[in-house]
Amino acid sequence: MAEILVLVDHTDGVVRKPTLELLTLARRLGEPSAVFLGRDADSATEALGRYGAHKVYVVDAPEVDELLVTPAVDALTQIAENTGPAAILLPSNPDGKETAARVALRLESGLITDAVDIVAGEGDPVTEQSAFAATYQVTAHVTRGIPVITVKPNAAAPKPAPVTPETEKWDVTFGPASAAAKVLSRSPRERGDRPELTEADVVVSGGRGVNGAENFAVIERVADTLGAAVGASRAAVDAGWYPHSHQVGQTGTQVSPQLYLAAGISGAIQHRAGMQTSKTIVAVNKDQDAPIFELADYGVVGDLFQVLPQLVEEIERRRS
Ligand code: FAD
Numbered sequence: 001m002a003e004i005l006v007l008v009d010h011t012d013g014v015v016r017k018p019t020l021e022l023l024t025l026a027r028r029l030g031e032p033s034a035v036f037l038g039r040d041a042d043s044a045t046e047a048l049g050r051y052g053a054h055k056v057y058v059v060d061a062p063e064v065d066e067l068l069v070t071p072a073v074d075a076l077t078q079i080a081e082n083t084g085p086a087a088i089l090l091p092s093n094p095d096g097k098e099t100a101a102r103v104a105l106r107l108e109s110g111l112i113t114d115a116v117d118i119v120a121g122e123g124d125p126v127t128e129q130s131a132f133a134a135t136y137q138v139t140a141h142v143t144r145g146i147p148v149i150t151v152k153p154n155a156a157a158p159k160p161a162p163v164t165p166e167t168e169k170w171d172v173t174f175g176p177a178s179a180a181a182k183v184l185s186r187s188p189r190e191r192g193d194r195p196e197l198t199e200a201d202v203v204v205s206g207g208r209g210v211n212g213a214e215n216f217a218v219i220e221r222v223a224d225t226l227g228a229a230v231g232a233s234r235a236a237v238d239a240g241w242y243p244h245s246h247q248v249g250q251t252g253t254q255v256s257p258q259l260y261l262a263a264g265i266s267g268a269i270q271h272r273a274g275m276q277t278s279k280t281i282v283a284v285n286k287d288q289d290a291p292i293f294e295l296a297d298y299g300v301v302g303d304l305f306q307v308l309p310q311l312v313e314e315i316e317r318r319r320s
Helices: 015-029 040-052 062-066 070-083 096-108 176-180 215-228 236-237 304-319
Strands: 004-005 032-038 053-058 087-091 111-115 117-120 126-131 136-140 146-149 166-170 203-205 229-232 259-263 282-285 298-303
Touching: 004 015, 004 070, 015 032, 015 040, 015 087, 015 117, 015 146, 032 040, 032 070, 040 053, 053 070, 062 070, 070 096, 070 176, 087 096, 096 111, 096 146, 111 126, 203 215, 215 229, 215 259, 215 304, 229 236, 259 304, 282 304
Parallel strands: 004 032, 004 087, 032 053, 053 166, 087 146, 111 146, 203 229, 203 259, 259 282, 282 298
Antiparallel strands: 117 126, 126 136
């Protein structure tokens, strides 16, 4: 069966959800092999096997911690040149996309970024992308070399398919370009107990209608009731009500959760660009003509300060 390489995204050996989604998608195309860079492969191997990784290529070298994306580029390129996979899948985060572009260039292969779905085509994998704020749905496949594809988080629900993976250590030769920039320190972003914005199954976002930093407590309350991440429109961020790291949209973060709840957000095209691939969209807006309702699966015309507390109350009532 064709081998599909999947670059593992992890923190100290804890495999992140987008990698489990990639392994789930990779199984549609062939037999997934995970490429793990770092010291904690042992703790990651079990999780990778649980989601169908038949092989785990381990690259454990100091360069992996000390340098930026180039060790992953060197590793993926060298492994791909030796094993000849049918495709290489990476997460659509900034590091994943930079790595993908460099790997594709070195392998003289075609590159597809930000896929929201992948299926096995007659030859190469066929991807779906959402372009120009969901104005177009693009179906594409690579016509040259080994397809290198980045996939957005939440493109697929991770489904287990347990196997016992074979582990293979790789001695990668790091090129001189790898040492051009070094990591001086890493500091994880503080976000409390809430899930990471791009990985969350549910995102609750507030906009200008929230009308003040202190009122974001209403959004946070809904988010915590649903186990969701908090997002914000640029209007709310520019007003200083919520940090830029939570901005959803063209110049913020792109999210694709199972459920996106937009409260007090009009639905400008630049905001849509960051959330239109969400599976279900719910909007709360007091203006019945707000453009967000064109996009929403469910809409509530009303004042968010009345609607959202009632929503929390109802969820809690049903849970008790
Ligand atoms: P508004 O458009 O002002 O809408 C507020 C909404 O809240 C209204 O529909 C109103 O009816 C409703 N409302 C008010 N009070 C209540 C209430 N009590 N209850 C319920 N509803 C209420 N925007 C982004 O979001 N993300 C981006 O990444 C982004 N990038 C941009 C890049 C460029 C180059 C440019 C030019 C713009 C960008 N924008 C971005 C800005 C975008 O054009 C909009 O200005 C912005 O999205 C508007 O935010 P909003 O919907 O919160 O505010």
